[in-house]
Amino acid sequence: MTENVQILPNVKHVFLVLSGKGGVGKSTVSTQLALSLQNSGFKVGLLDIDLCGPSIPRMLGLENSSVHQCAEGWVPVYTTPDQTLGVMSVGFLLGNRDDPVVWRGPKKTAMIKQFLTDVYWQDLDYLIIDTPPGTSDEHISVMENLKLSIFIECFMKLHRTVKCDGAILVTTPQAVAVGDVRRELTFCIKTGLKVIGILENMCGYVCPHCSECTNIFSYGGGESLAEMGKVPFLGRIPIDPKLTKASENGENFITAFKDSVAAQTFINIVKKY
Ligand code: ADP
Secondary structure: OHHHHOOOOOEEEEEEEEOOOOOOOHHHHHHHHHHHHHHOOOOEEEEEOOOOOOOHHHHOOOOOOOOEEEOOEEEOEEOOOOOOEEEEEHHHHOOOOOOOOOOOHHHHHHHHHHHHHOEOOOOEEEEEEEOOOOOOHHHHHHHHHHHHHHHHHHHHHOOOOOOOOEEEEEEOOOHHHHHHHHHHHHHHHHHOOOEEEEEEEEEEEEOOOOOOEEOOOOOOHHHHHHHHHOOOEEEEEEEOHHHHHHHHOHHHHHHHHHOOHHHHHHHHHHHHO
16 A cells, blocks of 8 residues: 555646557557657657567667666656656566567566566656556556555646546457457446547548548447547548658657547547546
8 A cells, every 4th residue: 555655646636548359559559649748748758568569769769779767766767858758668678579468367467567667657647548458467567556646646636736637548449459449448337447538549531632531441430439449539530641651660650640630539538637
């Protein structure tokens, strides 16, 4: 209990980004959300706890960066000299980008706990946590460690205006991904985690020539799930081939995102929260 009180004491808001299935764009969404908040003038941390598939360092062109220690703990890797976006990922701790992380539950839990307690974020407006898909060890461990900070934040709410944090659920419009996110929704309800809303990613393809949007997959699954679960629907992000290409080459991702259709969706989300 005493140990838990120290968790993220200088972070005003914590958002988890969840999805029931890999490959739906959870890391992309986490990164876009962090960039949008940074562009809106906030100090942001991006924590990648996808221990088995950390992709954020590559997306942000930080693959060759490594984490340093200071007296207060691990120092995040910053994307700009003004230190407005700090990133921490297991990817920074691997000797080689292709090294697999094959850890069993207790080791994963210990690593997550360390990520939550031993990173020296300094003062943050927002911490975005990119989680692995599913409702596995990683989620339960994060929930256990965050419970108290959620409580602390609610407590602080009594004294000054602090927005409540929670989870953003990412899905693609197809039924399978939506079915998986339904399980995530149940997980959130069971663990008492507030659902900020559902975001539908890779919904339609905007033709770069005529700007017409074609719905390659089925349409509206995320929105109807939001209605069913009585949680907010945050919007739709189309497939943007420029973003796919840029995420392979981090240097361009930030620029590609600024000019993308997705950027407007995120501006609207950030305005609300
Ligand atoms: P997850 O974290 O859910 O496993 P990622 O964020 O790694 O998924 O995305 C999987 C792949 O899909 C990546 O290659 C990424 O660039 C691509 N992707 C995600 N969202 C979009 C989008 N809206 N438009 C185009 N490509 C996308």
